[in-house]
Amino acid sequence: MLALQRDGCHNLNLITCTHFLPGVLEALTLAVSRGLVLPIVYNTSGYESLEVLRLLDGIVDIYLPDMKYNDDQVAEKYSSAADYPRISREAVREMHRQVGNLSMDAQGIALRGVLIRHLVLPHAWRARQM
Numbered sequence: 001m002l003a004l005q006r007d008g009c010h011n012l013n014l015i016t017c018t019h020f021l022p023g024v025l026e027a028l029t030l031a032v033s034r035g036l037v038l039p040i041v042y043n044t045s046g047y048e049s050l051e052v053l054r055l056l057d058g059i060v061d062i063y064l065p066d067m068k069y070n071d072d073q074v075a076e077k078y079s080s081a082a083d084y085p086r087i088s089r090e091a092v093r094e095m096h097r098q099v100g101n102l103s104m105d106a107q108g109i110a111l112r113g114v115l116i117r118h119l120v121l122p123h124a125w126r127a128r129q130m
Contacts, residue, residue, distance in 0.1 A: 001031040005038050010109050011062065013041040018052055028059065039111055042095075046088035046116075047081060053094045061112045062102075063095035068119040078121065092116065 001012055017024050028040065039061035046065035067088055069075035075084035095114050102113030 001027065001036050001038070002034060005036060009038060011039040011041045012036070013043050013064075015043040016045065017042075018044070018048065021052065021055065025055070025059070041110075044091075046091055047084055048087070048091040050090060050094050053091060053098070057098050060095075061099060062110050063092075063099060063114045064117065065092055065095060065114070066117050066119055067092070074121070 004012060014024060028036070040059060041062040041064055042056060042060040043064040044066070046067055048065070065088065068079065069084050069088075072082045072085055076082035081087075092114065099113050102115050103111050105111055
């Protein structure tokens with residue numbers, strides 16, 4: 001983490017790391033004590049528990065969740081997760097509570113906030129209408 005900072009990275013991007021969270025939090029604590037100041041990005045599928053997100057309150061600077069589905073049936077069909085729309089909406093609300101709207105510096109580099117990625121499944125909507 002510190003080497004990435006020395007190399008000029010703009011942030012530390014933690015990608016789908018929920019299952020490694022205890023070790024990640026330990027490593028972050030150590031890195032911060034040694035001078036890590038990079039914004040922490042939590043890059044996630046959006047299917048996160050509120051319990052996990054609350055552990056990250058005050059640690060994560062930028063949340064980068066996916067919003068894959070807004071339809072229970074499509075979520076069930078493609079990810080076997082009919083509750084994905086509800087869970088992801090709750091998760092994004094919690095993320096926003098923690099870090100607010102996306103803010104960037106003069107160069108357009110994200111500093112803090114939520115940046116949502118939307119997954120587009122062009123045939124999913126049409127298949128559901130048939």
